[in-house]
Amino acid sequence: xxxxxxxxxxxxEFDITPRTIRHYEAEGLIAPDRDGQRRIYSAxxxxxxxxxxxxxxxxxxxxxxxxxxxxxxxxxxxxxxxRTLLGKLDAKRAMLEDKRRDLxxxxxxxxxxxxxxxxxxxxxxxxxxxxxx
Amino acid sequence: xxxxxxxxxxxxEFDITPRTIRHYEAEGLIAPDRDGQRRIYSAxxxxxxxxxxxxxxxxxxxxxxxxxxxxxxxxxxxxxxxRTLLGKLDAKRAMLEDKRRDLxxxxxxxxxxxxxxxxxxxxxxxxxxxxxx
DNA sequence: TGCACAGTTTACGTTAACGTAAACGTCAAT
DNA sequence: ATTGACGTTTACGTTAACGTAAACTGTGCA
Numbered sequence: 001x002x003x004x005x006x007x008x009x010x011x012x013e014f015d016i017t018p019r020t021i022r023h024y025e026a027e028g029l030i031a032p033d034r035d036g037q038r039r040i041y042s043a044x045x046x047x048x049x050x051x052x053x054x055x056x057x058x059x060x061x062x063x064x065x066x067x068x069x070x071x072x073x074x075x076x077x078x079x080x081x082x083r084t085l086l087g088k089l090d091a092k093r094a095m096l097e098d099k100r101r102d103l104x105x106x107x108x109x110x111x112x113x114x115x116x117x118x119x120x121x122x123x124x125x126x127x128x129x130x131x132x133x
Numbered sequence: 134x135x136x137x138x139x140x141x142x143x144x145x146e147f148d149i150t151p152r153t154i155r156h157y158e159a160e161g162l163i164a165p166d167r168d169g170q171r172r173i174y175s176a177x178x179x180x181x182x183x184x185x186x187x188x189x190x191x192x193x194x195x196x197x198x199x200x201x202x203x204x205x206x207x208x209x210x211x212x213x214x215x216r217t218l219l220g221k222l223d224a225k226r227a228m229l230e231d232k233r234r235d236l237x238x239x240x241x242x243x244x245x246x247x248x249x250x251x252x253x254x255x256x257x258x259x260x261x262x263x264x265x266x
Numbered sequence: 267t268g269c270a271c272a273g274t275t276t277a278c279g280t281t282a283a284c285g286t287a288a289a290c291g292t293c294a295a296t
Numbered sequence: 297a298t299t300g301a302c303g304t305t306t307a308c309g310t311t312a313a314c315g316t317a318a319a320c321t322g323t324g325c326a
Contacts, residue, residue, distance in 0.1 A: 169292090
């Protein structure tokens with residue numbers, strides 16, 4: 001038997017509220033088992049939740065996140081299914097790469113700017129030392 | 134004299150609406166000059182707009198985007214100002230790196246999965262060819 | 267037995283980021 | 297002189313992603 005989780009356990013672990021997790025369920029992102037009324041989360045549910053949250057951090061909407069995550073649960077039975085799945089994976093990968101280009105540019109930009117600031121700081125400090133002589 | 138832009142020019146170039154650009158102004162992200170009532174955007178305004186949009190693509194709120202972009206317009210006059218600026222730049226850079234880690238993990242994850250799918254597709258196709266003999 | 271505690275549903279509220287519409291100004295061309 | 301094309305302000309509407317509150321349901325234990 002694999003480990004399971006209550007909603008408040010997962011909420012605490014990922015620093016979100018139970019309401020948020022229920023909302024993700026209402027949006028079709030997670031589908032936990034039930035023990036009567038109570039939700040029971042499996043390890044796989046937990047992984048999906050982590051994927052949702054990572055998607056959010058990367059700026060995806062819940063709908064976009066679901067599109068991506070659902071690919072990981074798509075049927076693999078037939079050759080045709082596998083082909084279309086691979087096509088979709090390729091498209092999503094391209095989106096992620098676009099984001100990486102944006103991100104790398106933003107970081108490089110900031111690094112160049114910080115470097116110029118450090119140079120200027122060095123100049124100012126040198127001038128201050130001279131003035132102190 | 135540098136080139137200037139009208140609001141609809143910029144809107145067309147970045148594929149957004151004038152309303153969006155005005156909204157960014159209302160939120161303090163851009164501050165174009167005026168010719169009477171009309172807004173006149175400079176090359177620097179255009180760069181700021183591009184930065185805002187990139188920030189949005191990376192999942193930042195307008196407020197977060199403004200925080201980052203404003204660093205590029207922060208005063209450099211005194212040594213103290215430069216020091217705090219460099220500190221803030223460092224913090225923002227760390228945020229960006231966190232995002233890059235998330236992004237790299239997402240891409241690596243997807244690549245591994247796609248690879249498994251391709252293997253499985255190869256197996257299925259081989260089995261199909263055998264059955265055709 | 268009773269009560270605290272965790273969970274549930276239902277439903278209205280809130281915030282960010284614009285969309286949409288109305289009413290108006292201005293300037294060039296017909 | 298009027299008609300577009302573009303611009304402006306003001307203001308209400310909308311959507312996503314939850315927050316918040318109320319009312320209810322088990323479940324373990326003192």
